[in-house]
Amino acid sequence: AGLYRNWTAADNITCRRHMGGWFAEWINGSQLIDSSHEVQCSAMEPAKMTSDMKMLLGFGIGGTLLLILIMDICFIVWTCRRNKDQLQTHMATTRSGSEYGVQKTMKWNDNNGVVSPARNSPHPPPSPFKT
Numbered sequence: 749a750g751l752y753r754n755w756t757a758a759d760n761i762t763c764r765r766h767m768g769g770w771f772a773e774w775i776n777g778s779q780l781i782d783s784s785h786e787v788q789c790s791a792m793e794p795a796k797m798t799s800d801m802k803m804l805l806g807f808g809i810g811g812t813l814l815l816i817l818i819m820d821i822c823f824i825v826w827t828c829r830r831n832k833d834q835l836q837t838h839m840a841t842t843r844s845g846s847e848y849g850v851q852k853t854m855k856w857n858d859n860n861g862v863v864s865p866a867r868n869s870p871h872p873p874p875s876p877f878k879t
Contacts, residue, residue: 755793 758774763781765771770781 757793 758776761772761774763770763772766780772779772781
């Protein structure tokens with residue numbers, strides 16, 4: 749089981765209980781069998797269908813989740829940048845002199861002495877015609 753399989757052909761396997769687990773002995777070796785080992789008896793090497801299916805499912809689901817995570821991070825960064833730009837624009841449009849206790853002043857324009865209001869003034873410019 750797992751991603752990797754280590755197939756060993758063995759003749760004359762004998763298994764015995766050993767300290768709460770199993771101990772397998774064969775002609776050219778022995779192995780303590782615990783919960784991380786899988787022992788199968790067959791005349792030839794078994795197919796790795798379960799391992800291949802686990803890899804396919806693991807990489808498919810893991811890859812999909814990774815792609816979704818990357819898309820979420822990109823969306824969050826894009827949203828933060830967009831909100832930051834909107835916040836700066838909003839702050840620039842709401843800051844006027846009256847909020848800071850500054851009197852709005854009139855500025856002279858070179859157009860025949862016509863006075864134009866200061867920037868962001870709520871009052872329209874005065875008429876050049878005398879009333």
